[in-house]
Amino acid sequence: MKTIVSTIALSVAMMGAAGATAQTAIKATIPAADTVMLSDRVEGDYQVRRYLIRSMSDVDYSVLYRISVAKLNAALKGNAQALSELNSFVEELMQDTTRRVCEVIITGYASPDGSVAYNEKLAAQRANDFKAYVDGKYNFSKHYNVTVKSVAEDWKTTHAAIASSSVPDRAMVLGIVDGTQPPMAKEQDLKRNPAVWNYLAEEILPPMRRVEVMIGYATDRVVEERTLIKKPAPVPKPAAPAQDYVVVEEDVNGVIVEMPDKGEVRKAVREETHAVKKDSKAAVRQAKRDARKAAKIARAQEKAAKKIARKEAKAAKKAARATGKTYKELEKM
Template sequence: MKTLLTTFALGCALSCAAAGEARAADPSPGIGSVLLTEAVEGNQLVRKYLVRNTGDEGYVLFYRIDATQLASDYADNGLDLSDLDAFVGSLPNDELRSIRRIVVTGYASPDGPQRLNEQLARERAEDVVAYLDNKYELSDAYGIAVEARIASWDDVREVVAASDTPQREAVLRVLDSDRSDAAKQAALRRQAAVWRFLSSDVLPALRRVDLRIDYGQDRIVEVRTRIARPTPRPTPAPEPRKRCCCAVVDDGSTGLLVEMPEPGADF
């Protein structure tokens, strides 16, 4: 029984150690994944995940007023382009991602003529698509949907309500009124301090392009990790058995009866 328990314990220790080592470097597919099963097959730890369609990849690039050409030195575009390049460049070698579609949406701020804003929004989106196609031919690989939108004065109101805009209450009354968009803009422009704040702190964030990557339906992904088993230690050689000069012949309740060797016996 002792031999059986020792073998079983050793097997559990090796299995748990291997599983613990693999778990420490768990190659999970990432956010949105759920571990379904985990089993050992030969020298591999096999995990199956449910990878959910999270659609959580998104990038934002900003444009200067009236501009339709992307500037890497404007706002945080340099950092965002670096992140975007790293992501797009990894797609061909990433078997865990299943992209359903890519949507590029260009925006324009609500100030200015509506027809010009529509043109700005669309040309900004097309500018980003051209950047991706020239560098990665992304349209051929995945297809890209292009959209254009003009941000509304309601979008401006949300920012103003949470800010320290000069004369904030007066600005909110203008934005909440039944006036036309042109009349709202004219009223805001007449307040010099208010318009300076909007022009520098609010409106620039609305001149942008949003890039959204939508993943496919939920799917099951199998991840295999090789188990590095520990090298077994060599079994030490048994010590030579010592010869005994006496033997127990009876250990009854009355005491030990020991057989002593005869005088002159050789041991």
């Protein structure tokens, strides 16, 4: 089983510029990416900024172990695919210079059946066994910071799997696993019902006997952001002053003008504005009248259509009755 967690946090502009693609995530967290500006320059009409984006990601793989066994079996159900995917990822990781491994955490687990002390020891042995496997194949401990952990599962961790399962007497089983009894007492109560215990032993407990490896790594990407520099708009030339005068006489000695009266100008403007508003109101009134006429015509057409439909339906019923009468008369003959 593999889980990929991507944690790339870039602005939309940067993502578009970089053309980066993120891995498909089953579960993801998004911490802030570490962003450093590398350069800031002007190229022609563009301002060009280059950034180093360092984002954190991690990937998880899980392999299963047999009951009471701490030795990896590559042929066990699902292990071949998980190990193949792990191998492909490590090969890509070693060839990708943009990714840098920060940590590797290997966690061994044991199912809750059996004593707590035994399960704790078994979980630790499984974790160390898988560490030896990756060290022998990839030299993980030589190249990376590898941490080994172990977890002995308790019966309460089976609640979710049991609640969604078809185990017999499910309510009773959940009552036992959620109870306050010691782990061995819970196991004994569950074993009293052979059908229940067989189901748990085959469906619920095997996936809990596992080792999970988490590889956390940083991805360094250099992205370039190009922004068009806005040039100042050209300043419009001043318009030529309006000639609010009238030439009344011109001769070789100069020009004589007569200035218009300002009061008359304002009056003319008011009259023109009033005429425009009057024409606008008249157009609106005419449009409303036309709309009312159109609606009236539409209603009349609809009413006529309904009347014709009723007549046709009535005629059809009459014809049907006449046909039925004819059939009855023929039957009597």
